[in-house]
Amino acid sequence: MTTSYAGNVAYAVPSAIPSAILPEPLLRAESTAGKFLLMFAAVAIFAIVFGLILFLASLFKGRRGEQAQGALFAAPVVLLLAVGLLYPALLTIQQSLRGRKGDGAYGFSNYAEIFTQPELLTVIRNTAIWVLLVPFLATAVGLLYAILIDRARGEAFAKALIFLPMAISMVGASIIWKFVYQYKQTERPQIGLLNQVLKSLGFETQQFLLDAPRNTIMLIIVMVWIQAGFAMTVLSAAIKAIPDDIIEAARLDGVSGFRMFRYITLPSIRAAVVVVLTTIGIATLKVFDIVRTMTAGQFETSVVANEFYNQSFRYDAQGLGAALAVLLFVLVIPIVVYNIVQMRKEA
């Protein structure tokens, strides 16, 4: 596989790409050893830059020098963010205002299209379903599980079981669930677990990923499966932080079971619940990998983040794609504001 690509790049001529700021050997490598060498070289370059900053900083002396040192320490981060995040974001906003391809006359046509074209309206609807369902379902499961296993035997192991989906990629999770949903005709032997369950119960097997709008729910289950572990971990820590004497006092007053949860546990962990809901909400808004891997947004399952990718890279509609990216940013803001308002109230 490696050899078939060798020779495509002119190694002998370092200036193969005149505009490259790095010489060719530091830019690309084909062999495994070359790749690792390149990696070490990159880390070394970064370390040298890092050392250079520190060396320069140590040259400054005195009161004014101290201020210069501070500015120098912060400079790489500030510069990288300005050039690599802020400036591109502004360019994207500009592009979103310049027609379908992003290079025409200024106007709001892309935004108008998002909210009028039927396919894009489906995308908006799907995104709304995701953001409404995933945070609440994941938090509910995570909270229930955290309460059930609190101080139980083998708690650490029980937690790891739910937590593990967080460690794997969303691509991996999608493959796992795609197999669960795998379809075969009812009379044939089943290989997908869910259809086997349906068949055993006497139902017809289903094409879970093809039939809208149910297929969106099927994708949402994957995200809930991933995020429940996060909810459980944070909420479990919050539950453990409730002072023992509060619980003890409530217990002496005869409070237990569901009332204990409703009047003692839940109010005590309210802040953590808000953080979990909003964090999962933001993650859900940006969900891309699951949709991309399981359906690629076909069969009416696309969401904003996936449509952004499709429009920008597959349909060559960079302006529309940019508008979708801006929409994503705009949708994040109310969730963040809600989070901040709730935190202020708490403090």
Place this chain on the structure above:
Amino acid sequence: MSTLQPAATPESLPTESGETVTGSRVGRGKGATSKAAGALGSRWASLVAVLIAVLWTTPTLGLLVTSFRSARDINTSGWWTVFTDPSGLTLDNYRQALEPGAQSSFTQYLINTVVITIPAVLLPIFLASLAAYAFAWMPFPGRDALFVAVFALQIVPLQIALIPLLDIYTNKLGFGQSYWSVWLSHTIFALPLATFLIHNFMRELPGELMEAARVDGAGHVTIFFKILLPLLTPALAAFGIFQFLWVWNDLLVSLVFLSGPEYAPITVRVAELSGSRGSAWYLLSAGAFISMVVPVVVFLSLQRFFVRGLLAGGLKG
């Protein structure tokens, strides 16, 4: 909450277990019914907990078992039949998936993932800890405004920067298809969270520590290396694991900047196979697990730091 035998639970606090024992000794008569009700409740609780745990692990188990079955078996019978007829389990799928040079091999992609991940974890740690130190302990003009700006950039979805970045890499810097595009992108996208997290940990350190070092004539560079870095190891580890999992598992950034076996990571390859050869389960299952092994091992062995980072507010999307 479901614990009824505190003595048998290693996690339960000694005071609490003492409490419970006395409680049951005092109210032996009327305690019997409530105790029975509690036992019932805890049995239901355990049942529900086990049910959730089974629901959460079975899908993974299914694909794991599948990855050890032959292509023919996978498509003709369910993976659960293995438990009644365990014959025919094989390592062939993994052999195919890892064989160097083969068309179906994931090896090159796995190497790409490693090469992408290591610098993309180290670089933001370097840069963010420097900046966090400046923001936390070094006065300079405009410091607070800059810090708020860095903090606020956390909410910017990376999608909004991708296409202009691609343009900058290709047309201005001449990186085109190279690791540099992803190294830099992952670093940039990580910086707001990294700076914020590490800054928070730094602010928690006592200021007298720095003062004392200054009085002794230590410069900022010395303080940074000799005093702060050792104290910050847990914070850096916490962020490091986040970033590691994020970069290793990333699809979008690599999909935009890289393609082909020369540079693309394993996630891109698995996602691509899922689209083009959606029924090649023998390959997909093995590939998926090959991509999962490293993050799962890292995660399980460093879980402590991960949870700590999580609770400090570190989750980005």
